[in-house]
Amino acid sequence: MAYFEWADDMEIDRGPIDQDHRLLVEQVNALHTATSQGVGQEVVAELLEALERDTIEHIRREEHFMHSVGYPETEGHRKGHQRFVDELRVLRQRQAQGHVTVAAQLSQLLRDWLSVHIRRNDKDVKVFLQRRERERDAAVLRGG
Numbered sequence: 001m002a003y004f005e006w007a008d009d010m011e012i013d014r015g016p017i018d019q020d021h022r023l024l025v026e027q028v029n030a031l032h033t034a035t036s037q038g039v040g041q042e043v044v045a046e047l048l049e050a051l052e053r054d055t056i057e058h059i060r061r062e063e064h065f066m067h068s069v070g071y072p073e074t075e076g077h078r079k080g081h082q083r084f085v086d087e088l089r090v091l092r093q094r095q096a097q098g099h100v101t102v103a104a105q106l107s108q109l110l111r112d113w114l115s116v117h118i119r120r121n122d123k124d125v126k127v128f129l130q131r132r133e134r135e136r137d138a139a140v141l142r143g144g
């Protein structure tokens, strides 16, 4: 069993958002494996760098998506993303300065944040889209 297991209730769009999330889950697992095997600091640094880059790339894509569908809670969601990226950056810098313990904490922090954020905040976007779809169908049925 993987350290961070993908589950069906994390599904958002069966498309690019899910692909990003799956990639991030894999990266957290790779980081966890690396740190529990006690690999060198440089390897951990590389994994963290890739993770930060792909997280930023994902967030950019997701925020663009929320904007394009007219999701009303974009601002609050964005702030959550920003706080996470800031935190990730600080931890990565500490790791680069040789704080060995940081790497072990990181996979847990990343797993917990991703798990909660996807299941709660990202899921809200899905719920919004599903509700709007139902409302549109109802309007069509009413002949409006």
Ligand SMILES: [Fe+2]
Pocket (backbone or CB within 6 Å): 062, 077, 081, 117, 121, 122
């Ligand atoms: Fe998000």
Ligand SMILES: [Fe+2]
Pocket (backbone or CB within 6 Å): 021, 058, 062, 118, 122
């Ligand atoms: Fe996301």
